[in-house]
Amino acid sequence: MPDNTLMAADAASSSVCREFTVLELRRTGPESGSPAHSPVGPDQSHWLLDLDLPAGFPGDAGWTPGQFVMLRPVSWSLELLWARPFSICMLENGILRLFFQVVGRGTRAMSALRPGDRVVAWGPLGQGFALEPETPTLLLAGGIGLAPFIGYARRHPQPETLRLFFGHRPEVAEYPLDLLPQEMPIEASRQTCAEELACFVDDLERRIKEYAARQGLILACGPHPFLRAVQGLAMKHRARTQLSLENRMACGVGACLGCVTETTNQTLPVKVCTQGPVFWAEDVHLGGEA
Amino acid sequence: MNLAVEMAGLRLKNPVLTASGTFGYGVEFAAYGDLTALGGIVVKGLSWEPRKGNPMPRVAETPCGMLNAIGLQNIGVHRFVEEKLPLLPWAEVPVIANLYACDVTDFARLGEYLAEQEGVAALEVNISCPNVQAGGILFGQDPEQAARVTRAVKDRAGTKPVIVKLSPNVTDITTVAKAAADGGADILALINTLSGMAVDVRSRRPRLANVIGGLSGPAIKPVGLRCVYQVSRAVDLPIIGLGGIASAEDVLEYILVGAWAVQIGTANFLRPDMAFRIAADLPGLLDELGVTSWGEFRGALRA
Ligand SMILES: Cc1cc2nc3c(=O)[nH]c(=O)nc-3n(C[C@H](O)[C@H](O)[C@H](O)COP(=O)(O)OP(=O)(O)OC[C@H]3O[C@@H](n4cnc5c(N)ncnc54)[C@H](O)[C@@H]3O)c2cc1C
Ligand SMILES: Cc1cc2nc3c(=O)[nH]c(=O)nc-3n(C[C@H](O)[C@H](O)[C@H](O)COP(=O)(O)O)c2cc1C
Numbered sequence: 001m002p003d004n005t006l007m008a009a010d011a012a013s014s015s016v017c018r019e020f021t022v023l024e025l026r027r028t029g030p031e032s033g034s035p036a037h038s039p040v041g042p043d044q045s046h047w048l049l050d051l052d053l054p055a056g057f058p059g060d061a062g063w064t065p066g067q068f069v070m071l072r073p074v075s076w077s078l079e080l081l082w083a084r085p086f087s088i089c090m091l092e093n094g095i096l097r098l099f100f101q102v103v104g105r106g107t108r109a110m111s112a113l114r115p116g117d118r119v120v121a122w123g124p125l126g127q128g129f130a131l132e133p134e135t136p137t138l139l140l141a142g143g144i145g146l147a148p149f150i151g152y153a154r155r156h157p158q159p160e161t162l163r164l165f166f167g168h169r170p171e172v173a174e175y176p177l178d179l180l181p182q183e184m185p186i187e188a189s190r191q192t193c194a195e196e197l198a199c200f201v202d203d204l205e206r207r208i209k210e211y212a213a214r215q216g217l218i219l220a221c222g223p224h225p226f227l228r229a230v231q232g233l234a235m236k237h238r239a240r241t242q243l244s245l246e247n248r249m250a251c252g253v254g255a256c257l258g259c260v261t262e263t264t265n266q267t268l269p270v271k272v273c274t275q276g277p278v279f280w281a282e283d284v285h286l287g288g289e290a
Numbered sequence: 291m292n293l294a295v296e297m298a299g300l301r302l303k304n305p306v307l308t309a310s311g312t313f314g315y316g317v318e319f320a321a322y323g324d325l326t327a328l329g330g331i332v333v334k335g336l337s338w339e340p341r342k343g344n345p346m347p348r349v350a351e352t353p354c355g356m357l358n359a360i361g362l363q364n365i366g367v368h369r370f371v372e373e374k375l376p377l378l379p380w381a382e383v384p385v386i387a388n389l390y391a392c393d394v395t396d397f398a399r400l401g402e403y404l405a406e407q408e409g410v411a412a413l414e415v416n417i418s419c420p421n422v423q424a425g426g427i428l429f430g431q432d433p434e435q436a437a438r439v440t441r442a443v444k445d446r447a448g449t450k451p452v453i454v455k456l457s458p459n460v461t462d463i464t465t466v467a468k469a470a471a472d473g474g475a476d477i478l479a480l481i482n483t484l485s486g487m488a489v490d491v492r493s494r495r496p497r498l499a500n501v502i503g504g505l506s507g508p509a510i511k512p513v514g515l516r517c518v519y520q521v522s523r524a525v526d527l528p529i530i531g532l533g534g535i536a537s538a539e540d541v542l543e544y545i546l547v548g549a550w551a552v553q554i555g556t557a558n559f560l561r562p563d564m565a566f567r568i569a570a571d572l573p574g575l576l577d578e579l580g581v582t583s584w585g586e587f588r589g590a591l592r593a
């Protein structure tokens with residue numbers, strides 16, 4: 001990561017800020033399942049949000065999978081101040097689709113959006129994933145970390161070179177796996193207890209080792225502990241691996257310095273929103289924030 | 291109405307500036323609006339050497355506001371002048387450098403170096419660093435120290451206006467304001483963030499690694515208005531008001547209590563075109579209110 005590319009990432013931005021109209025908001029997963037009885041928390045609901053692309057927002061060709069948008073519904077009061085970052089799940093045929101999970105106040109308020117509601121969003125932001133059409137590529141998704149890989153796999157010129165290994169805690173039916181290309185093999189693995197998690201990490205290691213031996217490319221997105229596990233294994237087996245970080249963001253445009261992370265080759269912390277969110281595993285220190 | 295404001299030789303085409311630390315080095319916002327439509331751009335606080343800032347997490351959202359403990363991460367004044375300043379349209383919009391140092395000598399050399407740069411229209415002195423020599427008390431909390439720092443920068447600033455940015459974390463802000471005026475300040479800017487904290491009852495941890503941070507955003511607007519009101523009556527210097535401004539109406543509230551111009555800070559995070567929108571909304575609102583000149587409206591609060 002030489003300095004000049006970092007600067008280019010800061011200055012050369014084709015992103016814009018626009019008001020979008022909500023076309024559809026759809027809950028995924030079994031309607032009947034009461035979220036209150038989920039083994040993993042009070043509300044784990046997952047949603048697909050379709051937004052009508054306004055004039056001037058980059059379309060199908062104007063983004064790279066792994067990039068994200070900042071989104072703030074117009075109706076939000078000043079109580080919820082910041083916009084929230086979401087990976088671009090799909091950007092096709094004039095529709096921007098996001099896939100999100102309710103984890104807090106903002107995402108809960110988003111789950112109450114209705115068709116016709118207006119949201120402000122800016123993007124596409126950040127640096128997306130590497131794309132090497134000929135290289136065997138392993139996608140490692142943890143939970144909601146699936147979102148950017150839907151776009152990645154759909155945009156990939158040779159999805160048959162891809163394989164998705166997907167770890168999740170909520171039921172697999174919560175995730176819109178039907179949006180993924182048919183040609184891509186998918187392995188989903190649910191973890192509801194510590195033993196299952198240990199098995200999952202063993203499985204992860206086996207696959208990372210295999211792709212390292214094949215000179216493959218590994219891309220990972222998911223919660224912090226998951227990324228830390230992937231990073232450790234990738235370093236151990238010298239696997240070419242990229243990680244997409246989910247640091248807390250206030251501005252998304254590189255202005256506030258609230259989202260930074262330490263790297264191995266820069267003296268100052270780097271901004272995850274503009275210089276990431278995707279980093280090579282050996283370049284980045286996954287510090288404190290869980 | 292003519293929106294232009296002139297104060298201490300600083301010419302602004304309108305009174306809407308951006309606040310230091312919330313608008314990066316300006317270039318980050320070029321995609322979201324016409325930088326030259328702003329009254330001015332105040333860039334991220336600059337120190338002599340680059341600074342790494344504080345550990346993460348260093349921002350937290352709070353009701354109608356946010357806390358930050360960025361710790362003045364910045365690329366240092368030399369890289370700013372070489373890499374960022376040339377990218378800014380400084381010939382058309384005043385670029386104001388915000389300076390940060392922890393001793394008087396450092397403040398002086400920063401001021402001197404920045405004042406020599408053609409693209410820098412004015413210096414804004416951030417006096418919220420603890421002065422180690424004075425036992426850790428903030429420069430901005432001790433009138434005598436505030437006057438010393440102001441004098442040190444003013445003496446080296448040549449013809450460039452010196453703006454002193456005041457902290458609200460004091461018992462009587464007018465005392466520090468008067469001290470800065472005595473030190474030779476041309477303009478006062480207020481307010482900087484309010485000291486605050488946020489905690490997470492589940493993890494039993496503070497939400498910031500630094501525990502304490504600076505509160506900003508709409509939550510602090512009443513404090514900012516009060517400070518501008520008090521200082522405008524106590525000190526005969528132009529004032530730039532800030533704190534929680536998120537609309538053209540908020541801008542006029544500040545001008546009504548005595549500000550000459552304002553800065554948009556945290557509201558830039560609500561949407562990156564916020565400052566541009568506020569500047570664009572201003573003429574319509576003035577029309578609606580029947581305001582025909584700043585001179586008539588400024589400080590015209592019926593109290
Ligand atoms: C680049 C990037 C891309 C992202 N893409 C997606 C996406 O496609 N879909 C999606 O659902 N989310 C995504 N996220 C995460 C999303 O931004 C957060 O879930 C959201 O900001 C939470 O807002 P909130 O107001 O609901 O939570 P808050 O009220 O801010 O926080 C509530 C609770 O949720 C926890 N929390 C906050 N963020 C996360 C998180 N990332 N993961 C788990 N818990 C969290 C907090 O620690 C807190 O305990 C992405 C984040 C980044 C940085
Ligand atoms: C993330 C962040 C970084 C800041 N950095 C600086 C800084 O470098 N120098 C400074 O004088 N003020 C800094 N401030 C303070 C703002 O310039 C402003 O005084 C304060 O946020 C109040 O205005 P607001 O409520 O409109 O944000 C910072 C504020 C925030 C939120």
Ligand code: FES
Binds near residue numbers: 252259
């Ligand atoms: S979110 Fe503001 S700098 Fe990255």
